[in-house]
Amino acid sequence: MNNVPHLIEHLNFDTTFLVFDLLAVFMFAASGALAAIRKKYDFIGVLMLSFVSGLGGGLIRDAIFIQAGPPKAVTDSKYLIIILAAFLLAMIFHGRMHRLKRTIMIVDALGLGAYGVVGAQAALQEGLVPLAAVLVGVFNATGAGLIRDVLIREEPIIFKPGQFYAGAAILGCSVFVLMVVLGNSDHTVAAIVATLTAFSVRMLSIYFNWQTRPILDEDDRS
Amino acid sequence: MNNVPHLIEHLNFDTTFLVFDLLAVFMFAASGALAAIRKKYDFIGVLMLSFVSGLGGGLIRDAIFIQAGPPKAVTDSKYLIIILAAFLLAMIFHGRMHRLKRTIMIVDALGLGAYGVVGAQAALQEGLVPLAAVLVGVFNATGAGLIRDVLIREEPIIFKPGQFYAGAAILGCSVFVLMVVLGNSDHTVAAIVATLTAFSVRMLSIYFNWQTRPILDEDDRS
Amino acid sequence: MNNVPHLIEHLNFDTTFLVFDLLAVFMFAASGALAAIRKKYDFIGVLMLSFVSGLGGGLIRDAIFIQAGPPKAVTDSKYLIIILAAFLLAMIFHGRMHRLKRTIMIVDALGLGAYGVVGAQAALQEGLVPLAAVLVGVFNATGAGLIRDVLIREEPIIFKPGQFYAGAAILGCSVFVLMVVLGNSDHTVAAIVATLTAFSVRMLSIYFNWQTRPILDEDDRS
Numbered sequence: 001m002n003n004v005p006h007l008i009e010h011l012n013f014d015t016t017f018l019v020f021d022l023l024a025v026f027m028f029a030a031s032g033a034l035a036a037i038r039k040k041y042d043f044i045g046v047l048m049l050s051f052v053s054g055l056g057g058g059l060i061r062d063a064i065f066i067q068a069g070p071p072k073a074v075t076d077s078k079y080l081i082i083i084l085a086a087f088l089l090a091m092i093f094h095g096r097m098h099r100l101k102r103t104i105m106i107v108d109a110l111g112l113g114a115y116g117v118v119g120a121q122a123a124l125q126e127g128l129v130p131l132a133a134v135l136v137g138v139f140n141a142t143g144a145g146l147i148r149d150v151l152i153r154e155e156p157i158i159f160k161p162g163q164f165y166a167g168a169a170i171l172g173c174s175v176f177v178l179m180v181v182l183g184n185s186d187h188t189v190a191a192i193v194a195t196l197t198a199f200s201v202r203m204l205s206i207y208f209n210w211q212t213r214p215i216l217d218e219d220d221r222s
Numbered sequence: 223m224n225n226v227p228h229l230i231e232h233l234n235f236d237t238t239f240l241v242f243d244l245l246a247v248f249m250f251a252a253s254g255a256l257a258a259i260r261k262k263y264d265f266i267g268v269l270m271l272s273f274v275s276g277l278g279g280g281l282i283r284d285a286i287f288i289q290a291g292p293p294k295a296v297t298d299s300k301y302l303i304i305i306l307a308a309f310l311l312a313m314i315f316h317g318r319m320h321r322l323k324r325t326i327m328i329v330d331a332l333g334l335g336a337y338g339v340v341g342a343q344a345a346l347q348e349g350l351v352p353l354a355a356v357l358v359g360v361f362n363a364t365g366a367g368l369i370r371d372v373l374i375r376e377e378p379i380i381f382k383p384g385q386f387y388a389g390a391a392i393l394g395c396s397v398f399v400l401m402v403v404l405g406n407s408d409h410t411v412a413a414i415v416a417t418l419t420a421f422s423v424r425m426l427s428i429y430f431n432w433q434t435r436p437i438l439d440e441d442d443r444s
Numbered sequence: 445m446n447n448v449p450h451l452i453e454h455l456n457f458d459t460t461f462l463v464f465d466l467l468a469v470f471m472f473a474a475s476g477a478l479a480a481i482r483k484k485y486d487f488i489g490v491l492m493l494s495f496v497s498g499l500g501g502g503l504i505r506d507a508i509f510i511q512a513g514p515p516k517a518v519t520d521s522k523y524l525i526i527i528l529a530a531f532l533l534a535m536i537f538h539g540r541m542h543r544l545k546r547t548i549m550i551v552d553a554l555g556l557g558a559y560g561v562v563g564a565q566a567a568l569q570e571g572l573v574p575l576a577a578v579l580v581g582v583f584n585a586t587g588a589g590l591i592r593d594v595l596i597r598e599e600p601i602i603f604k605p606g607q608f609y610a611g612a613a614i615l616g617c618s619v620f621v622l623m624v625v626l627g628n629s630d631h632t633v634a635a636i637v638a639t640l641t642a643f644s645v646r647m648l649s650i651y652f653n654w655q656t657r658p659i660l661d662e663d664d665r666s
Contacts, residue, residue: 036603036659037659037660038660039603040604040605040658040659040660041603041604041605041658041659042603042604042605042606042656042657042658042659043611043656043659044602044603044608044609044610044611044614044656045602045603045604045605045610046659047614048582048586048602048603048610049603051579059508063285063507063508063509063511064281064285064293065285065292065293065296066292067285067289067291067292067293067511069511070509070510070511070570070571070572071508071509071511073576074509074567074572074573074576074579074580075571075572075573075576076573077573077574077575077576080573080575080576080579081575091659094659094660123296126292127292127297128292128296128297129296129297129298129299129302130299131299131302131303132295132296132297132299132302135273135296135302136296138270142270146373150372150373150594151590151594151600151603152599152603153375153597153599155374155375156373158266158267158270159258159261159263159264159266159267159270159271159373159374160262160263160264160267161262161263161264161267162264164266165266166266166267166270167265167266170266170269212264212265212266213264214262214263214264215258215259215262215263215264215265215268215313215316216259216260216262216316285507286503286507286515287507287514287515287518288514289507289511289513289514289515345518348514349514349519350514350518350519351518351519351520351521351524352521353521353524353525354517354518354519354521354524357495357518357524358518360492364492368595372594372595375597377596377597378595380488380489380492381480381483381485381486381488381489381492381493381595381596382484382485382486382489383484383485383486383489384486386488387488388488388489388492389487389488392488392491434486434487434488435486436484436485436486437480437481437484437485437486437487437490437535437538438481438482438484438538
């Protein structure tokens, strides 16, 4: 762990965030494409759902909450190119995706934390209030999945009892905002701690099968 | 009634609107939370639906139609804190909510009118055309319910035949815009008249069980 | 065909686009109204779905992707008036719409191409990257149908296998952007070629019943 400060020194904060942002867009696009393939959509449907899922979280962040000009996704070609790449890879390899289940799960958990931080950071930078920064981070991380589920007409999984998902994002974003706003931490350090927090909660929740319970059910028993 | 002009004199228009806005956000957040509890969502699902429902109408107004910088909900902490309060109260008291049915119905009818006026007023202030002000008012008042129903996968109730709901909002918003634009009325007077119009239509429609009918059905009979 | 250059000379590009835009808004509003009538919604539900469908594509274009102030639909009364007209016509003539099936299909195919071009052109004008211009065009042309289907709780038809629809829009928008960006073509010429491309693909796909196939199905057979 004694090489962490050294590593941080060499990290360009903006570059790190761009990488996290692109990675998250890639994963969301791929998960949208795979969902579309599973729902027996055609070529065009898979393509469109890749774009909607890949862009969803970022569009909610930039177009709904932050509103500082056109969303990055339409002014920087990298975003759309990476969605096309995710679409093509999903089209080619979807039959073999179950072998990658473990890898996808780990990358997804990492992305959940990282993308939450990307959204919270963007919100703080534009002068939103701290509580709103947590909110923007959480919707940045979970919005794409929400839109994907609404469009393919499945009940949004993030609402339903199960392993911690949105909960991990809420925790990670809260840690980031608290460290930066109250603790006056360095943004890069806060980003790493917050991402690892969300990642750990998500992975532990999968490993130990921690389950949330419906509110009504608990109530009925009491 | 002769103390009304006196009362108006002491009303600060912006404060009145802030109060109406916060009240509406509170009610929408609570209704989202209760719907989520009923759908057997977990803690996180109830929390997220509180936020989406509470913010829905205001985000449609600010981010989609008006577009004058970040929505008020993310630049003023009061909005998010009141949503958290609605969430907590719904979590604690949801088992006893049916006893409050009558109160909720009255507050909801009042909010429907008031929130429509808030949206219409904001739209006029930003220079939107009068017809658009009515539209923004109606979506401000009914958008949260629409988003809530889409997310929990129930057919939006505002589309379906039943007692006047969106209809009351349309009438109230039209009265407000007509009074302000054509009648050159004082905004506060117009706001009170319009809110009471929507409130009365909504309450009378519940009391006498006025029902709208499907268009196709009427046609089939003729 | 030798009168085409003559015709183009007299075309005012902005006027042409306004006409296409209004025509598309009219058609989307009418299709939303008809869908609402079919779903047995009441007067208010049909009215609201007319507005949501009529505005959907343009709002996605202006409020989500382009973000240059309030959407045109709320600053220019023409848009809302034409939606009211579409609503009224649908209310009066919905029983006889099946006789107009052929006409509607042709107008719809023309609108699909034209509205894609309207979106792509608006995106290029605001400095979005070329790939984003295609994306904005496609969502401008197909977004209203997507929102309509989500709201009335039907699985979005543009995702599902069938005749080319979104595919025709993708092709048309790509032709427009390629001609303008790479080919340096005159915008009006590119608009006509692109609209006719999308129109032809759509009409041929209906005439010869070209069908797309689900991705998963193809895979299962191989």
